[in-house]
Amino acid sequence: MRKEHVTVIGGGLAGSEASWHLACRGVPVRLFEMRPKKLTPAHKTGKLAELVCSNSLRSKDLTSAVGLLKEELRRLRSLIMAAALVSEVPAGKALAVDRELFAAYVTEKITTHPLIEVINQEITAIPEEGIVIIATGPLTSEALAEDLKRYTGEDFFHFYDAIAPIVYADSINWDKVFRADRYSDEEGAYINCPMTKEEYERFIDALLTAEKVPFHDFEKPKYFEGCLPIEVMAERGRETLRFGPMKPVGLKDPRTGKEPYAVVQLRPENKEGTLYNLVGFQTKLKYKEQERVFRMIPGLEQAEFARFGSVHRNSFVCAPRVLTKTLQLKKEPRIFLAGQISGVEGYVESTSMGLLAGLNASRLFREAKRVVPPRTTAHGALIHYITEASPKHFQPMNINWGLFPPLEMPARARKKMPKKERYRLMAERALKDLEAWKEEEKILADFNC
Structure with a gap:
């Protein structure tokens, strides 16, 4: 060389x-x-x-x-x-x-x-x-x-x-969430934040009205259907997220024995389990808006963000x-x-x-x-x-x-x-x-x- x-x-x-x-x-x-x-x-x-x-x-x-x-x-x-x-x-x-x-x-x-x-x-x-x-x-x-x-x-x-937010594990309210993988009776790797119909509706209202970060002049939105910003999905219909990243199918809340109306899943981001990723929550919302809207999710009321979402x-x-x-x-x-x-x-x-x-x-x-x-x-x-x-x-x-x-x-x-x-x-x-x-x-x- x-x-x-x-x-x-x-x-x-x-x-x-x-x-x-x-x-x-x-x-x-x-x-x-x-x-x-x-x-x-x-x-x-x-x-x-x-x-x-x-x-x-x-x-x-x-x-x-x-x-x-x-x-x-x-x-x-x-x-x-x-x-x-x-x-x-x-x-x-x-x-x-x-x-x-x-x-x-x-x-x-x-x-x-x-x-x-x-x-x-x-x-x-x-x-x-x-x-x-x-x-x-x-x-x-x-x-x-x-x-x-x-x-x-x-x-x-x-x-x-297309980046989803990451929260610190010790800022999650563990009394309001449950561990489970979809269609599994055993405790899984995912953390699930269950929502009632009323909680879901309030969340969608906040998401649709939240302020977004504009693209720079040199950026053109290149959204892929498999990785759309969470707010773009919500704009396609109020129920879209319930059939996408927030679908509750195959997830049974052990406290009720039933599927929640909607679910936000958190995936471990590292082996130590100190960080959790909000699955499918890539977003163009401004950082303060992400704090406000995503803290409406049960279990994340006091969430501290290691990384905010972005596209x-x-x-x-x-x-x-x-x-x-x-x-x-x-x-x-x-x-x-x-x-x-x-x-x-x-x-x-x-x-x-x-x-x-x-x-x-x-x-x-x-x-x-x-x-x-x-x-x-x-x-x-x-x-x-x-x-x-x-x-x-x-x-x-x-x-x-x-x-x-x-x-x-x-x-x-x-x-x-x-x-x-x-x-x-x-x-x-x-x-x-x-x-x-x-x-x-x-x-x-x-x-x-």
Whole structure:
């Protein structure tokens, strides 16, 4: 394998972060970014790391999972976190930035580094030789996506995601729900939220009048009949959902001995059983509306959401099928994926995947051992999710506490502990394990920026 340099395709947050970590470890980089010669429908400038949707990088609080992820990035010498600090604007507990200053800082750092060559050119095919990091984001061009399918398989690449909300298991009212699989007398894997006729009617009324998120100019609604937004199904008739995702057939409520009028099913999202997915509830409702409407479901009155539902343009691979824990393609280990295309959701999460891809690509370049962060860290929790989630139901995910292994203490004690305290202890554990990993693997020993 030729190793004159590493090719990075895409100059967003993930591509910029990956390029920085390669160059700061002495590895020459050729960074391809098609802007400004060819703009995407979402971008307005030719600067690297342009934020297109929001100037907020979400919570700074260490008792939030994304706050922990940002602190880990800072400790791993993230360029994106450095840019955020110099361009930060007041926003309470959130990390918000001046978008122009943010992009300008990243662009200046990348373009002036002696080992990084920025080439403003569109790449439509993956180079046949050398180490490559693909960090083209949710708006990956169809030409490059088609070429990537050579290495991932036709069925493992997606252009649109239809995401259902996910709730934390400990926020479900277990007294109002029951476990059962359809047509089975035994306790099953699904959690069922039964509804009376009156509850169903009130729910439909709220759903039909709830405010929706409009599509961006660059998005066209590409709904598939087998994966329609819940509100679109409701608009086709008040009984549609009772014959679709909310059908009660084959589900007997053990408390009444009868089938409910309607049922909302929750499917376990992870092996630990800390997260549950609302089956068939992909939606374009605004987040506050999702909270209001979906908390009308019996058992979910106090539900806390690890992820809200959405339907939007997002190119990503089925990571559990195609990626290793070091972000290399299983079929072609010289190719790394970084950012949202790898199966994470959000700016901060994309940055973290860019950092890990750059770190491991630099090690492959030098024929050194690739590394995986501890599962207890935010970086490790994300890697574990995208590579170990069920391939059948895989969808991109933001970092959240449900992805972390529980604290090592009796379950009863964990349950009684206030959430803030539990999350504080999980964050402390993560940072302790991160520092030990950095020392053991000499993560920053060759970092010279």
